[in-house]
Amino acid sequence: AFKSPVKDPLNSNGDPHTRAPEEKVELRKKVTLLRGISIIIGTIIGAGIFISPKGILKNSGSVGMSLVVWIACGILSLFGALSYAELGTCIKKSGGHYTYILEAFGPQVAFMRLWVDMIAIRPAGLAVIALAFGRYILEPIFMPCGVPEIAIKLATTIGITMVMYLNSMSVSWTARIQIFLTFSKLLAIAIIIVPGLYQLFKGETKNFENAFEVNTVDLTGLPLAFYSGMYAYAGWFYLNFVTEEVENPERTMPLAICISMVIVMICYTMTNVAYYTVMSAEELLASDAVAVTFAEKLMGNFSVAVPVFVALSCFGSMNGCLFAISRMFYVASREGQLPEVLSMIHIRRHTPLPAVIVLYPITLLILFLGDIYSLLNFMSFLRWFFIGVAVVGLIYLRYTRPDMPRPFKVPIFIPAVFSFTCFFMVFLSLYSDPINTGIGFAISLTGIPAYFIFIHFERKPKWFQKLSDSVNRSLQIILEVVPTEH
Numbered sequence: 001a002f003k004s005p006v007k008d009p010l011n012s013n014g015d016p017h018t019r020a021p022e023e024k025v026e027l028r029k030k031v032t033l034l035r036g037i038s039i040i041i042g043t044i045i046g047a048g049i050f051i052s053p054k055g056i057l058k059n060s061g062s063v064g065m066s067l068v069v070w071i072a073c074g075i076l077s078l079f080g081a082l083s084y085a086e087l088g089t090c091i092k093k094s095g096g097h098y099t100y101i102l103e104a105f106g107p108q109v110a111f112m113r114l115w116v117d118m119i120a121i122r123p124a125g126l127a128v129i130a131l132a133f134g135r136y137i138l139e140p141i142f143m144p145c146g147v148p149e150i151a152i153k154l155a156t157t158i159g160i161t162m163v164m165y166l167n168s169m170s171v172s173w174t175a176r177i178q179i180f181l182t183f184s185k186l187l188a189i190a191i192i193i194v195p196g197l198y199q200l201f202k203g204e205t206k207n208f209e210n211a212f213e214v215n216t217v218d219l220t221g222l223p224l225a226f227y228s229g230m231y232a233y234a235g236w237f238y239l240n241f242v243t244e245e246v247e248n249p250e251r252t253m254p255l256a257i258c259i260s261m262v263i264v265m266i267c268y269t270m271t272n273v274a275y276y277t278v279m280s281a282e283e284l285l286a287s288d289a290v291a292v293t294f295a296e297k298l299m300g301n302f303s304v305a306v307p308v309f310v311a312l313s314c315f316g317s318m319n320g321c322l323f324a325i326s327r328m329f330y331v332a333s334r335e336g337q338l339p340e341v342l343s344m345i346h347i348r349r350h351t352p353l354p355a356v357i358v359l360y361p362i363t364l365l366i367l368f369l370g371d372i373y374s375l376l377n378f379m380s381f382l383r384w385f386f387i388g389v390a391v392v393g394l395i396y397l398r399y400t401r402p403d404m405p406r407p408f409k410v411p412i413f414i415p416a417v418f419s420f421t422c423f424f425m426v427f428l429s430l431y432s433d434p435i436n437t438g439i440g441f442a443i444s445l446t447g448i449p450a451y452f453i454f455i456h457f458e459r460k461p462k463w464f465q466k467l468s469d470s471v472n473r474s475l476q477i478i479l480e481v482v483p484t485e486h
Contacts, residue, residue: 028171028350031246035175036239036256037263038182043320044235044264045185047132049271050291050310054284055228059221063276064211066225070272073229074265079418081236081261082410083391085254088240089408090397092249095331096241096324097390102335104393108451113386114332115447121379122325123362126318130156130367133314139292139307153367160363163318167326167356169349171245174323181316188309189267192291195298196274207276223428230425231380232268235317236261237387241324250407322356329355334484337455341472344481353479378440381429388422391415 031039057066093099098117102110134156138147167174239246239256246252275290278297287293291310295303330352333342346353394415397404429437476482 029245029247030171030175031242033252033256034179036246036252037260038179039320039323040236040239040256040260041263042178042182042185042316043238044233045267045313046129046317047310047314048232049268050289050313053272053275053290056225057281058285059225059228061221062211062213063207063281067269067272069225069229070269071265073226073233074261074268076418076421077230077233077236078261079414080387080391081257083394083415083418084237084240085257086406086408086410087394088243088253089250090404090406092243093331094242094244094327096237096328097386098328098332100390100393101386104396107337109389111337111451111455112444112447114337115450116379116382116444117328120443121383123359123366124379126160126321126359126363127367129314129317129321130160133159133311133318136307136314137311140304143304156367157364159315159318160360163322164357164360166319167322168351168353171351174319178316178319181312181319184309185313185316188313189271192294193270193274196277200273200277204277207280224432227425227428233264238320238324241327254408325359326352326355329358339468339472341475341481343484344476345484346479346481353481354475374436378436378443381426381437382440382444384422385426388419388426391419391422
């Protein structure tokens with residue numbers, strides 16, 4: 001489709017053997033077990049646990065019930081993660097959801113997923129985490145006043161630019177910084193859990209006394225509490241976006257996924273226990289940023305450090321998220337569903353530079369012009385819909401390709417339960433917010449004409465071919481990238 005024979009611009013005399021670096025230009029296998037764990041934990045734990053654990057409490061109705069929801073969502077997410085561990089070990093290509101849908105259901109469905117990701121889900125998601133980063137990094141400077149909106153947007157832009165630059169420059173440094181940020185995140189959580197549990201063991205249990213009051217449990221709110229919980233755990237699939245860069249994927253992927261999920265589950269549940277020890281349910285619901293309120297009650301002046309930790313946590317999420325998603329665009333371009341330049345790699349730095357920076361303009365546009373939160377409302381259910389489709393793909397592949405090598409295999413009920421959960425959440429969005437969900441569906445349906453215009457029709461007009469060739473060539477020269485050697 002987008003493919004066209006592009007001459008290597010770094011090599012003027014046309015001889016393929018005179019390219020400057022002699023080594024092979026490709027993405028290296030640089031993701032070890034520790035780096036894999038830090039990608040998953042570092043991307044799951046964003047700002048949510050520090051700012052808004054109240055969505056679950058509000059909808060579940062009682063302290064005890066909210067802890068049950070946290071644990072249940074963790075187990076369900078673990079089911080999803082195990083399904084993805086099987087998919088990642090039997091389909092050894094990067095690209096996450098996109099690759100699995102492509103393998104199971106073909107290019108049309110996969111392109112729909114890609115289209116929705118490209119124009120809405122990813123830029124909006126990145127912008128939201130970046131905005132939280134911008135707000136919290138400036139909070140200590142402006143305390144006790146509010147931070148002006150324009151300052152937040154500028155800090156956010158700087159944050160996004162830094163993450164883009166880091167990912168374009170080096171895979172190793174991106175991974176090292178991710179490990180550092182993941183440790184600082186776990187440290188921040190320990191700073192909350194340890195004093196909280198200390199208070200609990202001292203006998204501060206008054207907030208847990210009627211933890212399971214039945215009369216306050218609101219059954220209609222429970223699905224919405226689950227929605228918030230699943231959202232808090234979302235991110236367990238990011239290692240699957242970089243499968244090709246993982247060392248020894250058959251062992252590393254399942255291990256990294258299971259270890260990360262257990263750590264995140266323990267962190268989330270204990271953090272909530274710590275919050276409830278120090279704050280009553282009413283105080284928690286009234287707070288704008290729960291971790292800051294917690295720190296003010298327990299640690300006095302030290303609470304200034306909390307926003308800094310939250311900002312670091314958001315930066316880690318942005319970093320992991322971008323590292324993973326750029327690989328999806330890279331793979332999609334290799335499959336011929338995106339312009340060819342996106343599957344090229346920088347000749348010296350060995351990073352998929354064009355795939356990293358392609359989100360930059362769209363994210364900044366949405367940041368300054370769009371209404372991010374309504375975009376996320378349109379899109380969050382689509383995300384679950386396509387994850388559900390990918391996991392159904394696992395069950396489907398069991399029957400259509402039974403002889404596929406599967407080094408890691410999960411019992412069939414795990415993907416079945418998980419995909420049911422995903423579709424249940426989509427149904428719930430339709431029921432509770434039909435207008436936004438309808439708009440989201442409408443946005444995703446624009447993928448159908450896009451598929452036929454850009455991909456399906458082989459015979460492009462001459463001017464279109466010429467234009468795309470010259471754009472590809474100029475970008476190759478400006479960005480110093482070359483096609484990968486298979």
